[in-house]
Amino acid sequence: QKEVEQDPGPLSVPEGAIVSLNCTYSNSAFQYFMWYRQYSRKGPELLMYTYSSGNKEDGRFTAQVDKSSKYISLFIRDSQPSDSATYLCAMSQGGFGNEKLTFGTGTRLTIIP
Amino acid sequence: DTAVSQTPKYLVTQMGNDKSIKCEQNLGHDTMYWYKQDSKKFLKIMFSYNNKELIINETVPNRFSPKSPDKAHLNLHINSLELGDSAVYFCASSQGYGYNEQFFGPGTRLTVL
Numbered sequence: 320q321k322e323v324e325q326d327p328g329p330l331s332v333p334e335g336a337i338v339s340l341n342c343t344y345s346n347s348a349f350q351y352f353m354w355y356r357q358y359s360r361k362g363p364e365l366l367m368y369t370y371s372s373g374n375k376e377d378g379r380f381t382a383q384v385d386k387s388s389k390y391i392s393l394f395i396r397d398s399q400p401s402d403s404a405t406y407l408c409a410m411s412q413g414g415f416g417n418e419k420l421t422f423g424t425g426t427r428l429t430i431i432p
Numbered sequence: 433d434t435a436v437s438q439t440p441k442y443l444v445t446q447m448g449n450d451k452s453i454k455c456e457q458n459l460g461h462d463t464m465y466w467y468k469q470d471s472k473k474f475l476k477i478m479f480s481y482n483n484k485e486l487i488i489n490e491t492v493p494n495r496f497s498p499k500s501p502d503k504a505h506l507n508l509h510i511n512s513l514e515l516g517d518s519a520v521y522f523c524a525s526s527q528g529y530g531y532n533e534q535f536f537g538p539g540t541r542l543t544v545l
Binding site: 360 | 465467533
């Protein structure tokens with residue numbers, strides 16, 4: 320069993336729809352939770368991060384963490400064609416020597432105009 | 433201004449050859465990483481260096497040897513290339529420990545024939 324499992328997709332939704340992306344994890348030591356966005360043939364870029372259970376909002380994006388269920392989600396409201404990309408959840412224990420990111424397998428999202 | 437740069441962007445080579453990938457960051461970060469992304473987009477840590485010192489070595493074959501001449505550079509040398517080494521290799525950097533955003537380079541697409 321992988322430490323981080325992510326809904327594989329691919330996912331295609333019409334423009335303007337609400338998108339929900341999800342990951343579960345098994346390692347209770349994870350303290351930091353991130354969502355990266357990766358456009359085709361580019362490096363991942365950080366979209367959002369959080370370290371506590373609850374919701375964090377940034378514009379059209381909301382990151383949700385439930386540590387008791389070991390479940391994280393990313394919601395995208397009013398989705399745009401420019402949101403079409405692969406979304407990777409990532410987690411870290413933090414602390415010296417534990418900065419490495421453990422990634423989910425990614426969900427490829429296509430927003431249809 | 434490129435934050436994390438990698439050279440070359442593409443690398444096509446024959447099995448058995450030795451090749452190097454170079455990474456440089458101009459962010460003043462003290463920690464650098466190598467990640468491997470396979471054909472299914474799964475991104476996995478290989479190594480991390482902090483101030484030129486190896487911190488993480490994620491059970492990577494001995495054919496892979498990272499070298500950090502200074503904290504702004506982290507190179508990856510691969511000996512006796514195998515077909516399974518074909519992947520996209522990403523360099524990343526971050527500052528300090530705990531949680532700090534990792535900035536990724538554009539990737540080097542390695543194809544072994």
